[in-house]
Amino acid sequence: MPKFSRSVLLLAPSALLMGVFLIGLIGLITSSLSIDGQLDLGHYTAILNRPDYVEMLGRTLRIAALTTFFSVLLGFPTAYYVARYRGNRNFLLLLIIFPWLVSIVVRSYGWVVILGPRGLINGFASWVGLADRPMKLMYNDFGVILGLVHVLLPFMIIAILSVMLQIPRSMEEASMSLGGRPAHSFRTVVLPLALPGILTGITLVYLMATGAIVTPLLLGGLGDTMLGTEIFQEVMHFFDYPKAAALATVLLITALGVVLPIQIFERWLVRRLSDGAGQ
Amino acid sequence: MTSRIIAVAVLLFLPLPIVIVVLSSFTSAGYLSFPIKGVSLRWYAEFLGSADWLRVMxxxxxxxxxxxxxxxxxxxxxxxxxxxxxxxxxxxxxxxxxxxxxxxxxxxxxxxxxxxxxxxxxxxxxxxxxxxxxxxxxxxxxxxxxxxxxxxxxxxxxxxxxxxxxxxxxxxxxxxxxxxxxxxxxxxxxxxxxxxxxxxxxxxxxxVMTLPVQVFSEVLESASPVIAAVSATLVLFTSAMVFVLDRVIGIQFFVERD
Incomplete structure (x- = not known):
């Protein structure tokens, strides 16, 4: 068999799977753009004309942005600590990888058990007599953001860590031995080299936070919806597929509109860094 | 120094809810509460005695x-x-x-x-x-x-x-x-x-129904500790997989770049 036909045969199964995905994506966009078979932006104008939907969009972006912010804030020091740890690093990796691989349903449920009205914190507070009424720790933005940060933080740490482990410690030491102070060496050596990892982490966390359903539903309740939970309710309770398709397309635009520029910037940065290393 | 405190706190924070779920699955009470009332395996018995849950698993x-x-x-x-x-x-x-x-x-x-x-x-x-x-x-x-x-x-x-x-x-x-x-x-x-x-x-x-989706809809609808027992079983499954993965290729595989 000639090499060309063998390649085609080898690529066929994966191409078929990706083809199904692509056709579905096109189907989604066309069904959101048509009403009774005619090209019509009606589903989109209907979304933008509803103040509650605009507010929901704003809430989604705000929660996704805050989740991403806290993930960087907590993820970066953790990745740095693990990368520079001199002891049994595999144990620390286990503390990150294992929770990451446990289903998000289980992890979100864990937070329900901790934050719920009869949960760990409220149970403890009433047991020591701190509070006579349960504190409202979930069914609000606090609970949702806490849950999302917990669920998505491993993505951030792993993304940063995989870049940081490539940076030889000797580079930092060289900078310090040349008179750079630790903070200065950190800012001029570690941070720029780790930036591609941070950007990958931001991309992943932002994407998953905007499209999350499970964590916002379990910790936020049915009241204050986000894009993902709204889509879920349109499909499961109202069977309004065209509206769900339009909302899903809006979700794609909000996600990719932020993510693609970051990806392009990251590629440019990586090219610049490797050029710099070559000189 | 602050960064070390953050890192240690994060490393303790990540497994926390999972540990809590596993611990709470051993309660003997009819609802989840803290501190747990008594230790029993009754929710595991209910899970493993349910044809529905086993079929979904x-x-x-x-x-x-x-x-x-x-x-x-x-x-x-x-x-x-x-x-x-x-x-x-x-x-x-x-x-x-x-x-x-x-x-x-x-x-x-x-x-x-x-x-x-x-x-x-x-x-x-x-x-x-x-x-x-x-x-x-x-x-x-x-x-x-x-x-x-x-x-x-x-x-x-x-x-x-x-x-x-x-x-x-x-x-x-x-x-x-x-x-x-x-x-x-x-x-x-x-x-x-x-x-x-x-x-x-x-x-x-x-x-057709899968285990995590079933857990999700149960959490939305009820507060039965049987969910904790099912979740703990899911955790056990994942631990076994992670253990084998660590043996086969080593856990550092997840943070390596090719």
Whole structure:
């Protein structure tokens, strides 16, 4: 068999799977753009004309942005600590990888058990007599953001860590031995080299936070919806597929509109860094 | 100094809710409360005595097994064409295989409703298998491709020059060289598929249900500690998989770049 036909045969199964995905994506966009078979932006104008939907969009972006912010804030020091740890690093990796691989349903449920009205914190507070009424720790933005940060933080740490482990410690030491102070060496050596990892982490966390359903539903309740939970309710309770398709397309635009520029910037940065290393 | 405190706090914070779920599954009370009232295995007895829960667990395991096998095989084919045949636009093709990763899950859920309903597979096991293959390909592809890049093609050339037929070379020389990569792909995509909820919950129906989706709807509707027992079992499954993965390839695989 000639090499060309063998390649085609080898690529066929994966191409078929990706083809199904692509056709579905096109189907989604066309069904959101048509009403009774005619090209019509009606589903989109209907979304933008509803103040509650605009507010929901704003809430989604705000929660996704805050989740991403806290993930960087907590993820970066953790990745740095693990990368520079001199002891049994595999144990620390286990503390990150294992929770990451446990289903998000289980992890979100864990937070329900901790934050719920009869949960760990409220149970403890009433047991020591701190509070006579349960504190409202979930069914609000606090609970949702806490849950999302917990669920998505491993993505951030792993993304940063995989870049940081490539940076030889000797580079930092060289900078310090040349008179750079630790903070200065950190800012001029570690941070720029780790930036591609941070950007990958931001991309992943932002994407998953905007499209999350499970964590916002379990910790936020049915009241204050986000894009993902709204889509879920349109499909499961109202069977309004065209509206769900339009909302899903809006979700794609909000996600990719932020993510693609970051990806392009990251590629440019990586090219610049490797050029710099070559000189 | 502050950064060290943050790091240690984060490393304790990540496993925390999982530990809490596992501990609370041993309560003897009819509802979850703290401190737990007494220790018992009654919720495990209820879980393992329920034909419904066991059927759903079987579905999840079978789905993950078939999905992981198909997407690992498809990934091996793709990686072979890209790495060994050096097809044109190989890197572009690799990027395409990773695209399911950069789509928000809620959007993939709706996309798959559109696709499966046009195929007549909405709410069927076959439909779930197809979707789980698409979702796990990005996870299955990387380990296989990395193993193939590391394996020395000179061995295959040597076997061929000694008169070994292509299929025999494949089975006896090439495949053993990428075996750790294949096992990693299988385990990794098995875990992803077994734990998947967000996309799957759009696609289940009265005739097919998976364990994480069932847990999700139970948490929304009731507060029975049986959910904690089922969750703890899911955690046990995942731990076993992580243990095997660590043995096969080492946990640092997850933070390595090829």
């Amino acid at each position: 079987g579905t999840s395991a079978l789905l993950a097994l078939i999905g992981a096998t198909v997407s690992t095989a498809a990934s091996l084919g793709a990686a072979w064409a890209v790495v060994r045949h050096r097809i044109r636009f190989g890197t572009v093709y690799e990027t395409i295989l990773l695209t399911p990763l950069i789509f928000p899950h809620a959007a993939i859920g709706v996309i798959m409703i559109v696709t499966l309903s046009s195929l007549g597979w909405l709410g069927t096991f076959t439909g779930l298998v197809l979707v789980h293959c698409i979702l796990t390909i990005p996870y299955a592809y990387r380990p296989v491709a990395a193993a193939l890049r590391k394996a020395d093609p000179a061995l295959e050339e040597a076997a061929a020059s000694l008169g070994s037929r292509p299929w025999r070379t494949f089975w006896q020389v090439s495949l053993p060289a990428v075996r750790p990569g294949l096992v990693t792909s299988l385990l990794f995509s098995f875990i992803i598929s077994f734990d998947e909820v967000t996309v799957t919950m759009f696609l289940v129906g009265p005739f």
